[in-house]
Amino acid sequence: MSIGALTHPPSSRRFLLIAHSALLIALVLGMEQLAPMFRALFPDQDPAMYQRESFLNLTLAHLALVLLSSLISVSVGVAAGLFVTRPAGREFEPLVSTLAAIGQTFPPAAVLAIVVPIAGFGFVPTLVALVLYGLLPVVQNTVAGLGTVPSQTLEAARGNGMSTWQILWHIELPLAMRVIIAGVRVSVIINIGTATIGSTVGATTLGTPIIAGLVGNNLPYVIQGAILVGLLAIVTDLAFERLERRFSFGEEGNAA
Amino acid sequence: MPVSAFRLPTSSTSDARLIANRVLITLLCAGWLSAWLLSFATLSPNRLAAGQAVMLRDAASEWQFAVMLVLTGLLTVAAFKRPLPRALAHAVVLLASLGLLLVTLYSLGDYAQRALADTSSAARISQGAAFWVIVFCCALAAIDTFQRTASGWLLRLGYMLIAGGSVAMLFASGHFHDLSIMREYANIRDDFADQLITHLVLVGAALGPALLIGIPLGLLAHRHMRLRGALFSVLNFFQTIPSIALFALLIAPLSALGNAFPLLGEWGIKGIGAAPAIIALVMYALLPVVRNTYAGLKGVPPATVEAARGMGMTARQVLWRVEIPLALPVMLSGLRIVTVQAIGLTVVAALIGAGGLGAFIFQGLGQYAIDLVLLGAIPTIVLAVIADFTLQMLVVLSKPAGTRR
Amino acid sequence: MIELQGLTKCYGDTRVVDDISLTVEQGEFCVLIGPSGCGKSTTLKMINRLIAHSGGKVLVGGDDVTTLPPERLRRRIGYAIQSIGLFPHWRVADNIATVPRLLKWPASRIAERVDELLALFQLDTDGLHDKYPHQLSGGQAQRVGVARALAADPDVLLMDEPFGAVDPLTRDALQVELSRVHRQTGKTIVFVTHDMDEALRLASRVALLNGGQLVQYDRPAELLVAPANDFVRDFIGRADLGLKLLSRRRVEEYSRAAQRTRNNALASASITWQVDADDRPMALLGGRLGEPDTARTVVTPEWTATPDMSMKEALSRMVWFRVTALPVLDSEGRLLGEVTMSGVMGHRP
Numbered sequence A: 001m002s003i004g005a006l007t008h009p010p011s012s013r014r015f016l017l018i019a020h021s022a023l024l025i026a027l028v029l030g031m032e033q034l035a036p037m038f039r040a041l042f043p044d045q046d047p048a049m050y051q052r053e054s055f056l057n058l059t060l061a062h063l064a065l066v067l068l069s070s071l072i073s074v075s076v077g078v079a080a081g082l083f084v085t086r087p088a089g090r091e092f093e094p095l096v097s098t099l100a101a102i103g104q105t106f107p108p109a110a111v112l113a114i115v116v117p118i119a120g121f122g123f124v125p126t127l128v129a130l131v132l133y134g135l136l137p138v139v140q141n142t143v144a145g146l147g148t149v150p151s152q153t154l155e156a157a158r159g160n161g162m163s164t165w166q167i168l169w170h171i172e173l174p175l176a177m178r179v180i181i182a183g184v185r186v187s188v189i190i191n192i193g194t195a196t197i198g199s200t201v202g203a204t205t206l207g208t209p210i211i212a213g214l215v216g217n218n219l220p221y222v223i224q225g226a227i228l229v230g231l232l233a234i235v236t237d238l239a240f241e242r243l244e245r246r247f248s249f250g251e252e253g254n255a256a
Numbered sequence B: 001m002p003v004s005a006f007r008l009p010t011s012s013t014s015d016a017r018l019i020a021n022r023v024l025i026t027l028l029c030a031g032w033l034s035a036w037l038l039s040f041a042t043l044s045p046n047r048l049a050a051g052q053a054v055m056l057r058d059a060a061s062e063w064q065f066a067v068m069l070v071l072t073g074l075l076t077v078a079a080f081k082r083p084l085p086r087a088l089a090h091a092v093v094l095l096a097s098l099g100l101l102l103v104t105l106y107s108l109g110d111y112a113q114r115a116l117a118d119t120s121s122a123a124r125i126s127q128g129a130a131f132w133v134i135v136f137c138c139a140l141a142a143i144d145t146f147q148r149t150a151s152g153w154l155l156r157l158g159y160m161l162i163a164g165g166s167v168a169m170l171f172a173s174g175h176f177h178d179l180s181i182m183r184e185y186a187n188i189r190d191d192f193a194d195q196l197i198t199h200l201v202l203v204g205a206a207l208g209p210a211l212l213i214g215i216p217l218g219l220l221a222h223r224h225m226r227l228r229g230a231l232f233s234v235l236n237f238f239q240t241i242p243s244i245a246l247f248a249l250l251i252a253p254l255s256a257l258g259n260a261f262p263l264l265g266e267w268g269i270k271g272i273g274a275a276p277a278i279i280a281l282v283m284y285a286l287l288p289v290v291r292n293t294y295a296g297l298k299g300v301p302p303a304t305v306e307a308a309r310g311m312g313m314t315a316r317q318v319l320w321r322v323e324i325p326l327a328l329p330v331m332l333s334g335l336r337i338v339t340v341q342a343i344g345l346t347v348v349a350a351l352i353g354a355g356g357l358g359a360f361i362f363q364g365l366g367q368y369a370i371d372l373v374l375l376g377a378i379p380t381i382v383l384a385v386i387a388d389f390t391l392q393m394l395v396v397l398s399k400p401a402g403t404r405r
Numbered sequence C: 001m002i003e004l005q006g007l008t009k010c011y012g013d014t015r016v017v018d019d020i021s022l023t024v025e026q027g028e029f030c031v032l033i034g035p036s037g038c039g040k041s042t043t044l045k046m047i048n049r050l051i052a053h054s055g056g057k058v059l060v061g062g063d064d065v066t067t068l069p070p071e072r073l074r075r076r077i078g079y080a081i082q083s084i085g086l087f088p089h090w091r092v093a094d095n096i097a098t099v100p101r102l103l104k105w106p107a108s109r110i111a112e113r114v115d116e117l118l119a120l121f122q123l124d125t126d127g128l129h130d131k132y133p134h135q136l137s138g139g140q141a142q143r144v145g146v147a148r149a150l151a152a153d154p155d156v157l158l159m160d161e162p163f164g165a166v167d168p169l170t171r172d173a174l175q176v177e178l179s180r181v182h183r184q185t186g187k188t189i190v191f192v193t194h195d196m197d198e199a200l201r202l203a204s205r206v207a208l209l210n211g212g213q214l215v216q217y218d219r220p221a222e223l224l225v226a227p228a229n230d231f232v233r234d235f236i237g238r239a240d241l242g243l244k245l246l247s248r249r250r251v252e253e254y255s256r257a258a259q260r261t262r263n264n265a266l267a268s269a270s271i272t273w274q275v276d277a278d279d280r281p282m283a284l285l286g287g288r289l290g291e292p293d294t295a296r297t298v299v300t301p302e303w304t305a306t307p308d309m310s311m312k313e314a315l316s317r318m319v320w321f322r323v324t325a326l327p328v329l330d331s332e333g334r335l336l337g338e339v340t341m342s343g344v345m346g347h348r349p
Helices: A010-041 A055-085 A087-103 A108-119 A123-147 A151-159 A164-201 A207-216 A219-246 B004-016 B022-037 B062-079 B086-117 B129-149 B153-172 B180-223 B225-240 B243-260 B262-266 B274-298 B302-310 B315-352 B358-367 B370-398 C040-047 C070-076 C092-096 C098-102 C107-120 C138-150 C168-185 C196-202 C220-225 C230-236 C241-248 C311-321 C341-346
Strands: B041-044 B052-054 B124-127 C002-011 C014-024 C029-033 C055-060 C077-080 C156-160 C188-193 C205-210 C213-218 C272-275 C281-285 C296-298 C325-329 C335-340
Touching: A010 A055, A010 A219, A055 A087, A055 A123, A055 A164, A055 A207, A055 A219, A087 A123, A087 B022, A087 B129, A108 A123, A108 A164, A108 B315, A108 B358, A108 B370, A123 A164, A151 A164, A164 A207, A164 A219, A164 B243, A164 B315, A164 B358, A207 A219, A207 B243, A207 B315, A219 B225, A219 B243, B022 B062, B022 B129, B041 B086, B062 B086, B086 B124, B086 B129, B086 B153, B124 B180, B129 B153, B153 B370, B180 B225, B180 B274, B180 B315, B180 B358, B180 B370, B225 B274, B243 B274, B243 B315, B274 B315, B302 B315, B315 B358, B315 B370, B358 B370, C002 C040, C014 C040, C014 C055, C014 C205, C014 C213, C029 C040, C029 C196, C040 C055, C040 C156, C040 C188, C070 C077, C070 C098, C077 C138, C092 C098, C092 C107, C092 C138, C098 C107, C107 C138, C138 C156, C138 C168, C168 C196, C188 C196, C196 C220, C196 C241, C205 C220, C205 C230, C213 C220, C213 C230, C220 C230, C220 C241, C230 C241, C241 C311, C272 C335, C281 C325, C311 C325, C311 C341, C335 C341
Parallel strands: C029 C188, C029 C205, C077 C156, C156 C188
Antiparallel strands: B041 B052, B041 B124, C002 C014, C002 C055, C205 C213, C272 C281, C281 C296, C325 C335
16 A cells, blocks of 8 residues: 555645755755854854764765666666566575565665675765665565566467567556656665665765764754755655656555 | 466476576575675774774685585585475575584684684774674574465574574574674673663663554544544654654753652653653654554454444454454564564664763764664664564464464 | 335435335235336345334334344345355355354354255255355355345345346345245245245235335236236336236136047138047147148157246247147146137237
């Protein structure tokens, strides 16, 4: 059951997306303007505004990390999902599905920590952890999505003389797309969160001010980072929800 | 037409194939390749210095290497169509992969004992990449076999208990005493127990309120359609916010509350520590609990509920005797999601001073002490996997006998 | 006895049940029938207050149903729906015991009653007692459903398309069985269906509904011979109205004395039966369409009739075997009389 089916109608969701995006952009560009407010709220904190790096840079670095890792996860994940649902790779399907299910019980923070001994500190281990963890929901949903294509539909396609590639491209992928995108959505949202923790292994992200604030006991830093990363996740989630809706063909997502 | 019709061509070609189990062949190749190319262990002069790689052939003794050769040979034979019959081949894979796992673990510990006998006591021996790959491949071979044979959960449970038990016995015997990670463990033994308990207490403290609030909310969502949209929007909102951000955002209001009412502060309601951690964990846990309660109740056939009312059951009787028993499996899979999720999120809670196994991870990252990081990360993963497996069993058992198929 | 007095149900401005008044006497088998959306199910569910009515009155055994708490009312009234209404997590015995348990009967009495009902519905074989609903065949599940409705020995039984989801053969068997149980127990039954054949087969009275209104409430035969308007005629099916009527008639109503002979000689009547020493018919002399009156046709069991056979079936046999008469036999195979094609035509419905 997708959450989209249970929440508000599309029109009000679109308003939410626009409003949150506007707020996110305004805060990324104009957080410094709020300095007087933070000073007033936390008079004994000096400085009350994170200044080691601009919030724009932090956000872009965060986005770069998430985008790059998601790009790799999605290409590898969809390819793997396709492989194990074709005759040649079907033997690997149970193992890959189980692996994806067990892998997702691993805490993201623990996966991040385990990559450090292998890949060191900084951008690379965070990227590796994000790719590894982000793969799992994509693989799982690709397999599940392709599995939901009715066998009668496939038979009809074959009966009409479509080639294997035509069936894949024109029938299977479009019909599986909503479920695959739902997997990408989960993967990206988790990665936005894990990238935040990535600042503990030395990656520069929106988590950097949060960690700096926690270590240095500076609450304004923590709030500034947390609000931005929270908004970023919400905007991304709302955008994916719209994308999912576009690919539902008379299913729950459309009806709700 | 059943789906299997489309799979027929595959199985018929596999009849003509020489190799019966390509998954096993792949795993064997991966294992040997890693043993050939990657380090099995690393030997470093002290706790923090970089180490020097030791390959499997050099680390394992003659007899250990011979046993590994024999076991992988058996596995290779089992992967082929002939001469072993299928059932026997599956049994061989299960036993040989467990044997290989144990002998790999044993030879690592044994190597550490032999190597440290003639070097300085500050030297450290750690497990290398090849070690992890081999252990991983053994586990995958066993899992894949269980899926091929579609064996019941009783057999799986038995196998897991035997495997877990033998590994635990190796640890208990002190065989790994000279491994770097175990030395690290010896240093923090008491602290480790404390943090493990803290971790579990945090998870438990979050699950209780989550169930107490979430189940009634799920019931409400099922009964009142108007409420549903708003409720799920709000809960999805919580779930979307990255954990560390939610933990962090709770610090400010809670510290304000603690300062304004010193009594609350004395009770532990303050900016950092357990209070924000538990509140955030509850907020995360609500969505799966509410969603699965709702989905479970929604899955009860309307005709069954109507029959129950038509028989003269009161609303309460319908709920307790019909709806909840039928919804229980779905509700329990919600509990499973939430438990696994809470174990993972509690790691992050260490960043706001709540303690738990995450404390070792972040402490280790801060000191560049990899063993300490692993002492936090591996037990968390084991904890999550055990919780997942146990609750999965519970889901199976909770299915009313009449609906278990 | 059930009385509906001006019963009405409105959803917003639409009246799904509009001012229905009818009385179901003690021991009557009343079938509510009509096209989808005619309000038949709604009417049924207003009797045990699964749906609250918006106007009028429902009396069960003389008491207004609104004077009782709904749960107490429902425990007094049996209720059976399609098999999906069985509780999937309870065994057959537990399902049947539902209402006795709600009424807090002592365990021994419940066990006794369950066994009694399993026997009544011929379910007391191969450990059915302890099976779960999904292990039952469609027919068994339906019978458990009806048994469950009868468990607390209610005077009144409400059934909402209980045989809607089973194959035609099982459905036939279930209808025969329900008729038997009705005769044995003398319960008052209100039964909803959209299948006219089912209604004609089971009902002692049929209430035909359309657009929430009661169109005709009559004995099945009256409905066939004196339909109130064109809607009734259409709904029954104009095309096979005659056959429907014949399906309600029995051979003995049409049977008349037969002409017998002991040898091959043709008697005076155009149809004569050659019988043996025990008065068993051996051959029909004459009476074959398109053949001379002297034609001799050997009697086979396929084209004989019994007194309680329906006339529809007798006619069907005549058509199939191309004879204009069937011998009516008693249980020993002796000739009681005959039914003829011209007799079917001559009889006034």
